[in-house]
Amino acid sequence: MSPARETTVDLAYQSLRAQLVGFRMKPGARLNESALAGDLGISRAPIREALNRLIADGLVRFEPGRGFFCRKLSTREITELYEARFDLEAGGLKAALRRAPDADIAAFARDWQQDGTSQNPDPEALIAADEAFHMALARLGGNDVRLTFLQNINDRIRFVRRINLEHETRRRSAHDEHRALAAALTSRDERAALAILAEHLERSAAEVQTQVRAALAHIYEGDIA
Known part of the structure; x- marks a missing residue:
């Protein structure tokens, strides 16, 4: 070519x-x-x-x-993508705790103590900040293949993730969970960090169904007379 x-x-x-x-x-x-x-x-x-x-x-x-x-917006696919996302991020977190120098972890924690996930009302800025946090965390694990897979998943769940972050309560809890995760990473407390990550990313079937319905409502709202 x-x-x-x-x-x-x-x-x-x-x-x-x-x-x-x-x-x-x-x-x-x-x-x-x-x-x-x-x-x-x-x-x-x-x-x-x-x-x-x-x-x-x-x-x-x-x-x-x-x-x-x-592609169609499938509840089953979104659920499976969230599960795969957790597997990849948990692997990256464990690798970061094994390999990342203290200085790199400290820099990560410092950068994200004041992230704007809860304050910025712009949906595009919200999703960009949330994705950037998780990609930066995964990058500490030092595996480019993992990052490639994770980026693909981020792209495929972005619209549903955006709907989730439009709720003020979820924005605030996401911001607090980011800070707690950064603190656990700084302490190199793997058990606590994994527990926080699991709670942060956990998506029940019922919650995903609600989010997919909300996403479809957004997508088709211009077609409703």
């Missing part, structure tokens, strides 16, 4: 990914390659390559004879 072609595919991929992560395309909707190409001012070939990449990310599905479709 030529550099110019690769750049075009990358641009198409990033643009489509941003739309899919934010569900600016309706769940289950068919993705018209020609229309997408027209919107981005490029040919269909890089659009198709970008869509195939997005299949691997879990954001798009392909049905033979029918084409590409936006």
Whole structure:
């Protein structure tokens, strides 16, 4: 692939990914390659390559004879993604406690003592701050493969996570849990840190169902007369 072609595919991929992560395309909707190409001012070939990449990310599905479709918002999938997220973050936390120098842990704790998760009302800023905290924590474990998987999960749960953080009570509790987790990490108290992380990320089936319904209401609110 030529550099110019690769750049075009990358641009198409990033643009489509941003739309899919934010569900600016309706769940289950068919993705018209020609229309997408027209919107981005490029040919269909890089659009198709970008869509195939997005299949691997879990954001798009392909049905033979029918084409590409936006992923559906599934309660089961979101529940499983939260479970996988906990597994990855718990592994990163344990690795951080084994490997990370005291200075790095202290710097992490200092940076996040005053994070803006509870104060900033902007949903995009809230989700960015929350993701940044958890990615910084995982980065202390020193495993780039784990970070790649975790970032993919973050992208796939972002819209539901955003709905969760729109509630003021949840914003405040998330902020407090971040601070408690940073303190347990500083003390190198693995049991306490894992318990806080488990409570922070735990999602019951009923809670996920509520959040998925709320997310769908947000996605389709413009269609309601």
